[in-house]
Amino acid sequence: MNGAQLWLKAAAVGVLAAALPLLIFGCGKNPECPQPADTTWPDKPGPKVVVSFAPLYCFTANVAGDDATVKNVMTSKGPHDFDPTEADMRLVTKADLFFVVGLKLDEKKAESMRDGSGNKQLRIVELGGMLDKKHLCESKCTHTDHTDHKHDKDPHVWLSPDHAIMLTNFIRDELKIADPDHAAGYEARAGAYVTKLKAIKTYGTEKLKDKKDNRLVSFHDSLAYFEEAFKLDVRGVLTKHPGQEPVAKEMSELIRLCTKKGAETRVIATEPQYSTSGSGEALRKELIAKGVVDPVLVELDPLETVKPEDLTLDWYEKKMRENLDALAKAMK
Numbered sequence: 001m002n003g004a005q006l007w008l009k010a011a012a013v014g015v016l017a018a019a020l021p022l023l024i025f026g027c028g029k030n031p032e033c034p035q036p037a038d039t040t041w042p043d044k045p046g047p048k049v050v051v052s053f054a055p056l057y058c059f060t061a062n063v064a065g066d067d068a069t070v071k072n073v074m075t076s077k078g079p080h081d082f083d084p085t086e087a088d089m090r091l092v093t094k095a096d097l098f099f100v101v102g103l104k105l106d107e108k109k110a111e112s113m114r115d116g117s118g119n120k121q122l123r124i125v126e127l128g129g130m131l132d133k134k135h136l137c138e139s140k141c142t143h144t145d146h147t148d149h150k151h152d153k154d155p156h157v158w159l160s161p162d163h164a165i166m167l168t169n170f171i172r173d174e175l176k177i178a179d180p181d182h183a184a185g186y187e188a189r190a191g192a193y194v195t196k197l198k199a200i201k202t203y204g205t206e207k208l209k210d211k212k213d214n215r216l217v218s219f220h221d222s223l224a225y226f227e228e229a230f231k232l233d234v235r236g237v238l239t240k241h242p243g244q245e246p247v248a249k250e251m252s253e254l255i256r257l258c259t260k261k262g263a264e265t266r267v268i269a270t271e272p273q274y275s276t277s278g279s280g281e282a283l284r285k286e287l288i289a290k291g292v293v294d295p296v297l298v299e300l301d302p303l304e305t306v307k308p309e310d311l312t313l314d315w316y317e318k319k320m321r322e323n324l325d326a327l328a329k330a331m332k
């Protein structure tokens with residue numbers, strides 16, 4: 001089996017696992033399970049940094065340059081579904097820093113990896129948790145039986161270039177503290193990368209600025225910061241947990257929201273990691289039946305998973321542009 005086939009197989013297992021929540025797929029030593037590409041550290045000075053998943057890899061590796069080594073942990077299973085393997089624990093054994101988003105997304109997994117590795121020196125940095133409260137959104141609540149439960153903060157901060165810039169600057173500061181001799185390098189590379197992140201914001205803003213129809217339904221509750229950055233209007237969320245179909249009550253509430261007079265919503269986001277034939281397509285058909293003109297499914301990647309061979313320094317920029325292109329094509 002080559003890498004692509006392996007990944008496809010792993011993705012198929014992921015879909016199956018999501019569809020059958022009672023079946024637990026422990027990864028352990030199963031060779032079919034996705035493993036980090038390389039769990040060894042090169043023999044060179046400088047901080048050894050692990051990051052939980054792909055966007056943080058791009059932010060960190062761009063700031064690190066040759067002064068620090070950066071390794072990404074999660075690949076075909078993103079932060080909602082990931083379980084650390086023994087190889088992941090080994091990777092953490094020698095690391096100095098572990099960058100995560102936090103906000104109840106991935107910090108527990110990092111802590112369990114640290115505890116499992118016995119590396120008491122490892123510093124886990126919750127980058128999302130360092131954001132000022134005013135920059136954080138509350139998770140969208142799709143409960144129809146509204147009681148006064150507390151809302152968590154939405155962790156999907158990496159999907160806004162504005163927030164990506166703040167995270168990049170936190171990463172720069174952490175690397176400067178860990179490796180003060182190379183402070184000037186971290187400073188310069190962070191500055192250059194922030195320029196690229198600003199260019200993504202400009203790109204998307206430009207692409208979407210003339211759209212009269214900026215309403216959409218999000219696949220899972222991941223688009224609040226993206227919505228804010230690009231002045232979109234996310235009307236609802238299709239599934240509370242990726243892979244879990246909405247219940248009838250949630251579906252009828254979504255249909256009600258999407259058919260509201262003067263605010264008809266025709267763009268329905270799907271995710272490449274999950275089948276589009278389920279709830280997204282069901283909603284699309286319901287909207288056609290209710291007279292919404294030309295409802296479309298559009299694939300928006302929440303950037304939570306990656307094929308290891310695709311993870312280059314410019315992966316985040318490329319994926320963000322792909323999402324913006326897809327959305328601009330779908331919106332009128």
Ligand SMILES: [Zn+2]
Nearest residue numbers: 080222302304
């Ligand atoms: Zn998510």
